[in-house]
Amino acid sequence: MKVGIVEDNLLNRKIIKEKLLPYEDIQIVVVADNGESFFEKMEQMEKKDFPQVVLIDLEMPLLDGISTISISSVKYPQIKFIVLTIFEDNDKIFEAIRAGASGYLLKEDKAVNIVEAITNVLEYDGIPMSPAIARRAMNLLKESGKTSAKTLENTKENSVLSEREMEILKEIVRGNSPHEIAERLFISPNTVRTHVNNIYKKLHINSRSQAINIAYKNKWIE
Template identity: 40%
Template sequence: MVQHKKLVCIVEDKADLREGMNLMIEMSKEYELGGSYGNAEEALLEIPRIKPQVVLMDINLPGASGIACVNALKNQFPQMLFLMCTAYEDTDKIFDSLKAGASGYILKTEGPQKIVEALDDMLAGGSPMSSSIARKVVASFTKMGKDNALVETLSDREKMVLDQLAKGLIGKEVADVLDI
């Protein structure tokens, strides 16, 4: 039985890193390089034609960001998997990437073997993340839990006011709606 290689595209603006990633994919037994791009605009033109199973995506690209690129492609191809491969560790970029449709988030410093393992994990249904990234995600959910605990200390009336504010009403409008 012939085993087909999984098609991978790479979007990375730094030529030396992109070439290293290309080589990593070409040397693997499980993956085949479908295309390699230095910016989101080129990727947005070519990836829909190639239809890879997986895209390795940098965040900081010239022109449109990798996050915007993932969002656009994920809308067209919901089954396509995206592994963010970046130097960014800040929580906003992590969550923006995941919200855009990334299935995993790994730091470039992890090295080629970890990146290939992350691809394997993602194709097996996982959501691979570098340890430091996973810790930030867990910390964010822990903080959200504490914030939700604060909401639970509010009275029903205070929750109603908050609900109206969340809908975009301002002070006087809230007072009118709630007869305050």
């Protein structure tokens, strides 16, 4: 089983690797310290060498875990992500699952539990969770629609794009050209192109269709 690790803390990366190394059926194929680094390394790999499962932290600089999972769900839909974190925060659980996480474990979980979770998502398409996380997830399901709506709104506000970039992304989704977007937003076409390039860079994509897919998948566009 090919596994990736995305964790910003050097000691935690070492601990995770040490937990997995004794297992002969686990092959660690990529290790990164944040989402940006993960995507850079993925672009240098051949598809046959891609990880099948990635163990990922949530709180990281440059590009956090939730944004990385969300982007990967479009860019690398075949890869499963298991969140490995110290957090038991309700909003984080909800956001991670909504972004496309296949499991949610605590870093303190034993090696055997982590390996079982990897096997679970690969062989049974399961959604493994630590007991403490599972209890919180069940509570989330019992919450009112009002609370869920508020959480979704917070997720939108915390997206990786700036307010101006979100405006331009909406225009892209509407099918407007750079010149049309410039006229609507009272900026120059060159400024629009600069923003579009920044959007593509932040989302690690290279086409309008990919931008539209991500926008709809994350419900950034009503």
